[in-house]
Amino acid sequence: MRFSSGFRAALVAVFALVGAGVSSAARADSGTIWIEELKGGWFIGASGGSGTLTFHGRRYPLSIGGLSAGLVFGGSVTTFYGRVSNIRRPSDVAGVYGAAGAGAALVIGARAIVLQNDKGAVLTLSGRQVGSIANADLSGLAISLR
Numbered sequence: 001m002r003f004s005s006g007f008r009a010a011l012v013a014v015f016a017l018v019g020a021g022v023s024s025a026a027r028a029d030s031g032t033i034w035i036e037e038l039k040g041g042w043f044i045g046a047s048g049g050s051g052t053l054t055f056h057g058r059r060y061p062l063s064i065g066g067l068s069a070g071l072v073f074g075g076s077v078t079t080f081y082g083r084v085s086n087i088r089r090p091s092d093v094a095g096v097y098g099a100a101g102a103g104a105a106l107v108i109g110a111r112a113i114v115l116q117n118d119k120g121a122v123l124t125l126s127g128r129q130v131g132s133i134a135n136a137d138l139s140g141l142a143i144s145l146r
Contacts, residue, residue, distance in 0.1 A: 030085040031055035033093070033123060037064055037141075039133065040075030044068070047141070053084065053093050060090045061146040068139035076131030078111055085122045090145060092121045097141045115141065 035051035044067070051062040084093050095117030112126040 028086045028088055028120075029055070030083055031087065031090075031093075033062075033080070033082055033084045033125070035062070035064055035078075035080040035125065035127075035143075037066075037078045037080065038075070039066075039068075039072075039078065041068065041072035041135075043070075043072060045072035045135065045139070047139075050146075051080075051143075053090055053145075055084075055087070055090050058090075060093075062093070063144045063146050064141065066139055066141040068135065071134070071136045073135070074131060074133035076129050076133040078127050078129040080111070080113075080125040080127035082123060082125035082127075085124070086120045092119045093117075093123075094144050095119055095121065095142070097123065097143065098139070117143075 032054045033051060035049060037047050037049040039045055039047040047064070047066040047068070049064040051064055053060040053062055087093055097115035097117050109129045110126070111129045113123075115123045115125070
């Protein structure tokens with residue numbers, strides 16, 4: 001079977017693009033993250049806090065802020081621990097993360113969430129929530145490096 005030179009060139013180009021995509025995904029790395037978020041509201045909620053990204057043995061301080069709309073009643077403090085994956089540099093963790101969720105805590109509760117930003121960074125977090133809050137809302141969380 002004989003292939004035309006144009007077809008062979010196109011086939012080589014496709015394999016080169018696929019190989020480049022695989023190698024760039026292979027270069028993505030991960031780190032650990034700690035976040036403390038204070039959240040409160042009455043129908044419309046707001047959150048703020050701080051955290052630390054540990055990436056390649058270095059610590060990077062983070063600022064956290066966000067808004068939520070829906071059913072939000074009360075206030076809480078949540079301490080999250082987890083991993084951030086699919087990052088190449090610390091600045092990849094910065095961005096806006098969106099989520100729809102529901103939860104409740106009366107004094108102490110547990111919370112887990114997976115979020116992704118527009119750069120492809122994925123946060124896999126779990127933690128402990130302290131306070132008195134009930135929510136069923138759409139929320140956005142903004143993380144920035146300090």
